[in-house]
Amino acid sequence: METKSILVVEDEEEQRELFKEFLELHGYEVTTAVNGYEALGAVRVSEPDLMILDVILPKENGYRVCRMVKEDQHNRRLQKSFPVLLVTARRLDAHPDRETMFQDFSQADGVLYKPVRLEELLEWVRSLMRGEKVTARHPD
Amino acid sequence: MSWLRFFNGKGDTGGKGPAESAEEALRWISLPNNIDHKLRELERRGWSLWVLVLGMLLLFALYIVVLYFNSDWWRRTAAGESVYTVRVLLVGFATLVLLFCAYVVSRELQLRFLKRAMIQEEITIRQQLMRSEKLASLGQLTAGVAHEILNPLNVISGRVQMLSMRAPHEPELGKALDIISEQTRRIVKITDGLRRFSHTAAEKKPLDVNDLLEKTLALLENDLRVRNIQVVRRFQPRLAAVMADADQLTQVFVNLILNAKDAMPRGGTLTLSTALDGLRGSGSRRKEVVGNRILIAVTDTGCGIPAGDLEKIFHPFFTTKEPGKGTGLGLFVCHGIIENHNGAMEVLSREGEGTTFRISLPAV
Numbered sequence: 001m002e003t004k005s006i007l008v009v010e011d012e013e014e015q016r017e018l019f020k021e022f023l024e025l026h027g028y029e030v031t032t033a034v035n036g037y038e039a040l041g042a043v044r045v046s047e048p049d050l051m052i053l054d055v056i057l058p059k060e061n062g063y064r065v066c067r068m069v070k071e072d073q074h075n076r077r078l079q080k081s082f083p084v085l086l087v088t089a090r091r092l093d094a095h096p097d098r099e100t101m102f103q104d105f106s107q108a109d110g111v112l113y114k115p116v117r118l119e120e121l122l123e124w125v126r127s128l129m130r131g132e133k134v135t136a137r138h139p140d
Numbered sequence: 141m142s143w144l145r146f147f148n149g150k151g152d153t154g155g156k157g158p159a160e161s162a163e164e165a166l167r168w169i170s171l172p173n174n175i176d177h178k179l180r181e182l183e184r185r186g187w188s189l190w191v192l193v194l195g196m197l198l199l200f201a202l203y204i205v206v207l208y209f210n211s212d213w214w215r216r217t218a219a220g221e222s223v224y225t226v227r228v229l230l231v232g233f234a235t236l237v238l239l240f241c242a243y244v245v246s247r248e249l250q251l252r253f254l255k256r257a258m259i260q261e262e263i264t265i266r267q268q269l270m271r272s273e274k275l276a277s278l279g280q281l282t283a284g285v286a287h288e289i290l291n292p293l294n295v296i297s298g299r300v301q302m303l304s305m306r307a308p309h310e311p312e313l314g315k316a317l318d319i320i321s322e323q324t325r326r327i328v329k330i331t332d333g334l335r336r337f338s339h340t341a342a343e344k345k346p347l348d349v350n351d352l353l354e355k356t357l358a359l360l361e362n363d364l365r366v367r368n369i370q371v372v373r374r375f376q377p378r379l380a381a382v383m384a385d386a387d388q389l390t391q392v393f394v395n396l397i398l399n400a401k402d403a404m405p406r407g408g409t410l411t412l413s414t415a416l417d418g419l420r421g422s423g424s425r426r427k428e429v430v431g432n433r434i435l436i437a438v439t440d441t442g443c444g445i446p447a448g449d450l451e452k453i454f455h456p457f458f459t460t461k462e463p464g465k466g467t468g469l470g471l472f473v474c475h476g477i478i479e480n481h482n483g484a485m486e487v488l489s490r491e492g493e494g495t496t497f498r499i500s501l502p503a504v
């Protein structure tokens with residue numbers, strides 16, 4: 001079985017390293033990007049099997065990156081329709097407009113809240129790559 | 141046993157209640173020329189006094205007129221002495237002028253009275269606005285802080301999780317890592333508690349409090365049954381609605397009920413009551429001025445709160461529960477929410493006997 005690739009988009013180095021190390025430990029090939037532009041560029045160069053996106057990013061934020069990727073997949077500008085997993089320290093009701101937040105989120109295939117339980121992350125990554133749906137669990 | 145009152149709603153200051161919302165307050169402040177509407181409103185309150193003053197002036201004028209008409213001027217006028225005709229007419233004219241002056245003066249006085257009342261009201265509205273702005277910026281601040289804390293926490297907890305995956309055979313290290321995980325969970329709980337405070341953008345709709353209490357109970361009833369707690373409902377039927385955010389109000393009820401549950405570890409009785417206040421006043425005047433308020437009480441037969449703690453329970457982070465169990469933010473958040481709804485919250489407690497939390501909210 002070939003190794004699956006994951007693109008981790010995180011602006012903070014420590015967060016990036018954490019996800020990278022953990023996922024590599026479990027046999028994935030991990031590439032990283034530090035902001036929204038880089039992420040969009042990286043996706044066009046080589047499409048990953050899954051993308052993990054932080055929401056708060058310099059330059060394009062995570063939602064927008066996610067939407068653009070989803071649009072590109074829809075228009076067949078990208079070949080693989082790889083899943084996107086959002087990771088955020090935000091909480092839904094801290095958002096001024098809960099409805100758009102849900103919409104923003106609904107573009108992504110899953111949302112994990114920081115601090116992330118790594119086992120859960122691994123579980124989700126596996127199910128998403130198998131094409132299964134995951135259901136978000138809002139902390140509360 | 142005495143009620144300790146922490147926040148007194150503005151509804152009983154005798155003036156018109158504060159603006160329902162910041163937007164309404166803003167509308168009033170930004171349209172100071174919209175005096176007409178306000179005058180009419182305030183006039184209703186002031187007019188009886190001025191009717192009295194005007195009435196007295198009228199009587200006085202009548203008195204003068206009658207006096208002169210009874211004097212011999214009248215006879216002489218009838219006899220055709222034109223000088224007296226002129227005098228009678230002059231007196232009549234003077235009476236009219238007097239009445240007009242009285243009207244103008246009273247109007248002027250009334251305007252002054254109204255202006256004073258308006259300035260007072262505007263001060264109230266400004267205070268109200270400042271309070272809600274303060275709450276909103278405090279909310280933003282806490283949301284921001286929570287976010288800033290959760291990011292580094294993600295790294296800490298992630299590293300700990302990775303370490304404990306790698307070192308299952310080292311019990312001592314494993315134990316230390318477990319403790320770190322436990323403590324990070326505690327931090328998450330606190331930041332989430334703070335965050336609850338941050339959603340101040342209330343969506344206020346007319347709500348039936350009885351209904352909301354019933355729904356909240358449905359969420360918690362299982363918990364209560366397991367703890368051997370009997371629930372008594374004393375709902376006033378056909379309760380007037382309140383303008384409130386359902387989620388936020390539910391959050392208040394949940395915390396009060398959970399606090400009551402925690403206060404009765406060996407079981408007891410939880411009584412939820414609702415009532416309408418402000419109807420009991422005699423005559424319609426009181427109703428108009430005070431405005432009806434809805435009272436909600438949550439009473440338990442639990443351990444009670446020591447008198448020395450009563451003042452502190454609404455402070456953030458005050459808790460008597462085990463570390464890691466209570467955040468001490470529950471009542472702080474409740475208080476913030478009720479304040480944001482122009483309500484008031486009181487507590488009555490006696491050690492060993494029980495506690496009542498009472499909320500009053502303006503009825504629609």
Ligand SMILES: Nc1ncnc2c1ncn2[C@@H]1O[C@H](COP(=O)(O)OP(=O)(O)OP(=O)(O)O)[C@@H](O)[C@H]1O
Nearest residue numbers: 399400403444453459460461466467468470471495
């Ligand atoms: N019904 C009650 N009976 C006795 N003590 C109470 C009651 N309600 C509150 N208290 C006291 O007030 C303290 C503060 O309550 P508050 O709801 O703010 O925080 P908490 O319940 O300790 O924590 P959390 O709400 O986060 O679980 C409690 O720790 C308890 O000592």
Ligand SMILES: [Mg+2]
Nearest residue numbers: 395399470471
């Ligand atoms: Mg509590």
